[in-house]
Amino acid sequence: MDRKEWPLWEVFIRNRNGLDHKHCGSLHAPDERMALQNARDVYTRRQEGVSIWVVRADHIVASDPDAKPELFDPAADKIYRHPTFFKLPKDVDHM
Amino acid sequence: MTPHLEYLLRIGDSTLILGQRLSEWCGHAPVLEEDIALANVALDLIGQSRLVLTHASTIEGAGRDEDQLAFLRTEGQFRNVTLVELPNGDFGRTVLRSFLFSTFLRELWTGLAASADSGLAAIAAKSVKESRYHVQHAGEWVIRLGDGTDESHARMQRAVDDLWPYTAELFAPTPVDDMVHAAGVGVKWTELRSAWDATVLPVLEEATLKAPEGSAFVSRGKLGMHSEHMGHLLTEMQYLQRTYPGATW
Numbered sequence: 001m002d003r004k005e006w007p008l009w010e011v012f013i014r015n016r017n018g019l020d021h022k023h024c025g026s027l028h029a030p031d032e033r034m035a036l037q038n039a040r041d042v043y044t045r046r047q048e049g050v051s052i053w054v055v056r057a058d059h060i061v062a063s064d065p066d067a068k069p070e071l072f073d074p075a076a077d078k079i080y081r082h083p084t085f086f087k088l089p090k091d092v093d094h095m
Numbered sequence: 096m097t098p099h100l101e102y103l104l105r106i107g108d109s110t111l112i113l114g115q116r117l118s119e120w121c122g123h124a125p126v127l128e129e130d131i132a133l134a135n136v137a138l139d140l141i142g143q144s145r146l147v148l149t150h151a152s153t154i155e156g157a158g159r160d161e162d163q164l165a166f167l168r169t170e171g172q173f174r175n176v177t178l179v180e181l182p183n184g185d186f187g188r189t190v191l192r193s194f195l196f197s198t199f200l201r202e203l204w205t206g207l208a209a210s211a212d213s214g215l216a217a218i219a220a221k222s223v224k225e226s227r228y229h230v231q232h233a234g235e236w237v238i239r240l241g242d243g244t245d246e247s248h249a250r251m252q253r254a255v256d257d258l259w260p261y262t263a264e265l266f267a268p269t270p271v272d273d274m275v276h277a278a279g280v281g282v283k284w285t286e287l288r289s290a291w292d293a294t295v296l297p298v299l300e301e302a303t304l305k306a307p308e309g310s311a312f313v314s315r316g317k318l319g320m321h322s323e324h325m326g327h328l329l330t331e332m333q334y335l336q337r338t339y340p341g342a343t344w
Contacts, residue, residue: 006126027128030239037232041132 008057009035011042013049021053029054098274100154101174102281103215104164105271105317106203107147108175111165112325113196114140115332116183125186132232136193139225146218153214166336170325177316178261180325187240187247188254194233195258195295199265201226202290206282215280234298241302248303255304264314265291 006028012021024043029035035054044052063071075081096104117137124130148161159167179196183189204226207219240247268285275281299306314322335342 028126029128033235034239037235038128038132040228041135041232042128045131045135 006030009039009054010057010060011035011039012053012055013039013043014051015049017050021051024048026057032056097154098271099212099278099280100151101271102275103147103151103154104174105176107144107151107164108173109179109196109317110140110147110200111144112173112175112328113179113193114138114144115328116179117189117193119183120186120189129186133189136229136232139229143218143222143225146222147215150214150218162336166333170321170329171319173321173325173329174317174319175321176261176264177314177322178258178264180316180322180328181258181261182324184254185250187236187251188258190233190236190240191251191254192258193229194237194298195262196265197226197229197233198291198294199262199287201230201294202287203282203284205290206287210281211279212281230294234294237298237304238302241299241304251302252304255299256307259307260310260312261314263309263312264317267313269317 007030008026009029009032010026011024013024014021027035027038027042029038032054035056036052039052039054043049114137117133117140120130120133121137122130124133144165145161148164152158152160152164176196178192181192183192201223204219204223208216208223210216210219237251241251242248243251266285266288268283272281272283272285276283296306316322316325
């Protein structure tokens with residue numbers, strides 16, 4: 001018998017309304033409905049979520065780890081890109 | 096035993112015994128994801144049992160708590176339907192049984208949410224959500240395995256042929272049903288058949304599985320007459336309380 005592995009799915013959970021979906025792990029499932037079902041069973045047993053996204057792992061386009069120098073290092077010395085040079089009024093202290 | 100208590104035990108014992116059966120999969124399911132899923136369902140069912148048996152013990156008023164009801168009664172005192180005590184068989188047979196019984200349970204909880212017994216109505220309102228998911232989870236598997244490979248289809252059809260005769264008991268009328276119905280406490284199980292059919296038959300069809308012709312066989316677990324499998328199940332389930340009475344941890 002042909003024993004193919006089920007595809008890998010990445011799971012994203014939103015734990016409260018208004019927040020964004022966060023990656024929380026991955027799992028194997030034969031198709032998208034089962035992936036959603038498995039995600040519910042594996043990752044929301046302790047009230048972790050109110051919404052689930054599943055995405056087939058091979059549908060994710062990822063950056064090349066070897067390209068780190070050219071992609072991310074140049075941002076290291078661009079301190080002026082952070083909005084930290086503005087004095088805020090006391091009333092909005094915690095922005 | 097009053098009809099009210101008898102009726103509660105039929106429910107609480109059925110969920111308990113199916114929960115026990117499903118928990119046998121813990122650590123043995125074909126994939127990690129299903130291992131967790133089956134354990135989740137088992138715990139839901141045992142949770143429902145705890146509520147129903149605790150309520151039953153109040154109705155009984157004899158000072159037997161949920162643990163005593165679950166672990167210190169003998170085979171003939173259990174009122175679960177025979178379907179839930181049958182051995183699991185393979186994964187396909189397990190999810191088929193789960194699908195058949197969870198669909199019944201979903202309809203039962205739906206009806207009981209309007210019970211004049213407010214304790215039971217509250218349990219039903221909570222439990223129906225769990226059962227809805229159990230139907231969905233098991234139903235998706237029935238479809239995929241029935242309409243899967245030649246091997247999985249053949250196994251599922253065998254499971255349908257073997258389990259189907261035990262579904263007749265779910266809807267077999269009994270005097271207890273009539274009495275609790277008259278008191279506004281319970282629904283008659285026989286009246287749940289059409290709603291059950293409306294879910295089960297389309298799923299079987301989508302799964303390319305055929306329900307066998309009806310037969311005269313009606314199992315009688317809910318009357319306290321069980322199959323040869325029940326004693327073995329209880330031996331394992333009750334071992335700890337019987338060996339170390341009152342043990343807690």
